[in-house]
Amino acid sequence: MADTAVSPPPAAAGEHPRFHLRGFLSPETCKELEFVHRSCGTAGYRPSVVSTSLPHLAATGCGHLLLPFVPVRERLRDAVESAFSCHFDLFIEFTGLISWCKGASIGWHSDDNKPYLRQRAFTAVCYLNDHGIDYKGGILQFQDGDPSCVTPVAGDVIIYTADDRNIHCVDEVTEGERLTLTLWFTRDSAYDEDPKLLSFLSQTSFNNQPFDQKSYIPLPASDIMYWFAYEHSGFDIRCARVHILGFCLHVSTDEDNKSVAPAEDDPIELLGKPVWLGREDGVFDKVFANGLHALQVVQFYYWKAPELAAKRKQTSGGSGTACRPVIQSRTTKLPLLCNHGLEQTIFGSHKNIEIDFEWKDFELAVSMWENYSEELQRKLLTFLPYWVSSEAIFIVNSIPPQVSNERNKC
């Protein structure tokens, strides 16, 4: 199901202007954004939060993963402009995916409540998963007006003015992981996030020639950004996300390659070097460029696993020739000091994660991920010149750039 056209809400009136748009995002869009976040997220700006910002995607070789956001940002801006009667008036100040993990909450506030946030005019929060199924807690409450509280449902969006007519808070998440896509809108073009993003994207993406097939392979940020601190403990987000889905990371023990010998290196540093993926019964015969690359493929597999398992059952009656992992004598399990209990507490969904795992499906997912990434990379390189010349990110159909960016002419 594609994202459905939701009829715009009536122009806002009243003392507490806000709207709850139900079913704004399709389940497919929610799942794709979840994939991006679980592949690329880093430790957030507040405790118990993991976040993925668009500049971060551009900076880690994943500029192509901005593409799933483009239609969503455009539709959200249209919805906000139409709800608050400010057509062609708004710029997007910030777009980010946020996981609110166990213990995360935010007290009463308005979204423009700091001197450096005064430019914010409106907020849109899209819920990507479900309260009660994926997590407990995390209800959004408003101090005054209606609706007075919002129980997140995947695909729903709440839009509201960022000023003190909409003082709100989020109850503590007590179990599971609450996923949101949050956008802030501004009237001040100086805070438009697009030109900054485009300058980042042109620096990182124009360097990659279209014939460089692997230019979509992620490049990790500094290790500290993946450290999720929790009380007096913590873990590496990349490792935890891989482990929680039943995989483990392996590194080379090749005698000739001393630089990757685990005994001689900080285990976390090894995540920036080539890795393999294993499960209980062996190691998959493919080397990934780094831990982030392996994580992205695992998350892609997790996203597509139900579809892959259904296809396998249909074509083979459930008993196809299993693709066996190769036992790699040249690799050893990455000896990370993992806190399994903590990983489970933070990223183990309230809903049990069950995968009908087959290496054959995983093998297929690896090539599907390559095709998916290549296609997005190809689109990015096609769209980028249009975006750069308009200083704005927008859906490029076959419309010439000077017509498509109506907004910049106003």
Ligand SMILES: O=C(O)CCC(=O)C(=O)O
């Ligand atoms: O996630 C929500 O429901 C609201 C988030 C919020 O209040 C904020 O990020 O300022």
Ligand SMILES: [Fe+2]
């Ligand atoms: Fe807020």
